[in-house]
Amino acid sequence: MVKWNEMRIRKRLVSAFSVIVAIFSVVSVIVVITLVTMVLQYTKVLDYYAFPQGNIGRLMNASAEVRSNTRAIIGYSDTTQVASLTSKHENRVKEFETYLEIVRPTMISAEGKQYISEIDRAWKAYITKDNELLELAASGTEEARLEAQGKMTTEAEPLYTALDEALMKLMELNVEKGDSTEAALTSLAIIMVIALIAVVIVAIIICLRIANYIARGIEDPLKNLGERLSTFSRGDLDSPFPVTDSQDEISDMIDEAHDMATTLQHIIGDMNQLLDGMAQGDFTVTTKKGEHYVGQFEHLLNGMRSTIETMSGTLTGIHEAVQQVNAGSDNLSQASQTLAEGATDQAASVEQMQATVITITEGINSTATKLKDAYDNANRYSELAEGSRDNMAALMESMVRISEASQQIGHVISEIEDIANQTNLLSLNASIEAARAGEVGRGFAVVADQIRALAEQSAKSVIDSRTLLEDALHEVAEGNSVAQRTSDSLQEVINGMGEIAETSKELSTVAADQALAMEQANEGISRISEIVQSNAATAEETSATSEELAAEAACMNELVARFKL
Structure with a gap:
């Protein structure tokens, strides 16, 4: 397997972009799988858990508990049991009213608001009758309890049935909305998967093209510069350096190489002038390009001056x-x-x-x-x-x-x-x-x-x-x-x-x-x-x-x- 630092720049860039696209594709597949799994799980929750055990279900359960506690209160004569059941009854009433206030803001459609109004009327009628029966049974006589039990069947039961029907209507409304939401979510998931696949394919194509474009933009100037530096290393100081339209580091590198060649031309020409004078026996000759001798070249000029003086x-x-x-x-x-x-x-x-x-x-x-x-x-x-x-x-x-x-x-x-x-x-x-x-x-x-x-x-x-x-x-x-x-x-x-x-x-x-x-x-x-x-x-x-x-x-x-x- 070829190492990264042994590849040419173009192949290295294309390979790097390919690896990035591959990683992006794997991540996209993971996202799609996760999205589909979430949709399926959400659908399952909607089907099996969300509505039956939602707030509406809690309302229905609380109403049933209120009715059951009322029947038990008017049926028992033991004061201890009656007191315990009365406390539970009050808690269930508060629980029903609490959940009702929680569900109320969620019903934003006209039909939902209508069902909430029906539930309010049915609950008010039923709880009024429920309180009357509890007061009647609280007198403590057997006749009062039997009368309360009779009214519970004849008068309170129809009111509870109306309340339960209103709750069932609200439940059915929410189930219908859940089904439509499930279908919308499923369609949305399919659309998102298709869009994501399309985006991945388009991203792969765009990334590969961008990689090739960037690679050519880097490889071609560097290749031309390398060829010119090769001739430069063999003593060709006069040939022009390659020109690039970009304004990046490669352009700066070419400009620096051109400046270096120009400086070397001046220095070598000046050295030739000095050596020619020395070859002709003139040891009074001096440099004419002293400003170009900078950095390490200054040591060269000092060495030449020392040689002439010596x-x-x-x-x-x-x-x-x-x-x-x-x-x-x-x-x-x-x-x-x-x-x-x-x-x-x-x-x-x-x-x-x-x-x-x-x-x-x-x-x-x-x-x-x-x-x-x-x-x-x-x-x-x-x-x-x-x-x-x-x-x-x-x-x-x-x-x-x-x-x-x-x-x-x-x-x-x-x-x-x-x-x-x-x-x-x-x-x-x-x-x-x-x-x-x-x-x-x-x-x-x-x-x-x-x-x-x-x-x-x-x-x-x-x-x-x-x-x-x-x-x-x-x-x-x-x-x-x-x-x-x-x-x-x-x-x-x-x-x-x-x-x-x-x-x-x-x-x-x-x-x-x-x-x-x-x-x-x-x-x-x-x-x-x-x-x-x-x-x-x-x-x-x-x-x-x-x-x-x-x-x-x-x-x-x-x-x-x-x-x-």
Whole structure:
């Protein structure tokens, strides 16, 4: 099945109108069926429900209820039943009169009004007689009730019959009108169905014709416009656009397309004028149709202006660059000549530098050898100093042992001093005892004196020995301190010799590295010499190239001079 948006406009419009007509036809059929059903149902209501249970029927029913209640009232003697029936009787009377007033305005024909008048007279006569009978029966005696029952049959019944006949006449009149109305409704329904079918057929024909007319009015201009736009897309800007007599959106579309083509003609012509001027070298050319460049076309014009300005600026820059190249080529030629002359001088300087580097390299190698010897000597002296330090340590240990022996001698001298003191005391006691003995003890006194003299001499000797020993201990302590300082100094010497040895080793390594670096520098200088010689040759070639560049710059000046900037 083809989708709506895949159909042509004419087919789409015709199909749309066809769908609308089909829907309208279905609705019309439904309306006809509904109308016929309503007529049939209305006829059925008229036949079976409307008149028998209408207001006239309610009048007849109310009159019958009034008569029935009257008969019951005059027939019963029970006051309770009589009171209930009396209330119903009054309600039925009011009901009859109410329905009568409802029916009265509906009787607009002369015959209907006549029947209403008859009903009014018959009802008045009957209700008057009915009230008389009720009053008679209300006296409460049996004779009065029997009399009321007799009059009900002889007098009231004919009046009720006249009322019922008047109601039946009115009923028959309305039935006749109902029948005529039913026939009229049936005829009207048939006429309406036929008219509706005719209207549907005419509407279908008119809708299809209108659809075809509208479709052609839309399709033909759009088709012509599409064909013209097709040629327009292929570059045909001069052929005329189709003309339509309508004043609708399609006409506006064609006018807009024509305006668009005119604008594009102006823009393309102006672009051709600008490009032709640029092709001829005139970059001062300007637009003559600036008012047509609107919207996105303004970006096109700005882009063209930017292109012209950029090309003009570029060519101006090229011209200035050529001038600078021309001047630069002269400078380059002179600089190349100077470079060639300087290269020769550089070559001589490089040879001298190479000889100097060779000399420095030999000196560094000699320094490295001597530093190695110094390293070996430093190691040897460090070993000797280490041995002296060991000897000094042994000396310090001997000094410690001498100090300990001197202290032990001090203890011995102290004991000798105690002995001398005791000997002196003993000699003193001996002298005292000799003095006591007199002549007998004189010889003993002499011995005591000698012993005291010896004790005093021993004490003096002990004092002198102590002094000498203390001096010796002091000297030993001094010697020990000097030996310790000497040992510390030797340790510092040993450490210093080790550092000197390490420094000599590092310097030897550095000197070897420097010697290697100098050899590499010598090789680099050799390469520099070759490069300098190559630069001299290149400078001569550059001088020749600069002359060629000057010639090319002159040609470029001639080319740029052709453009109008």
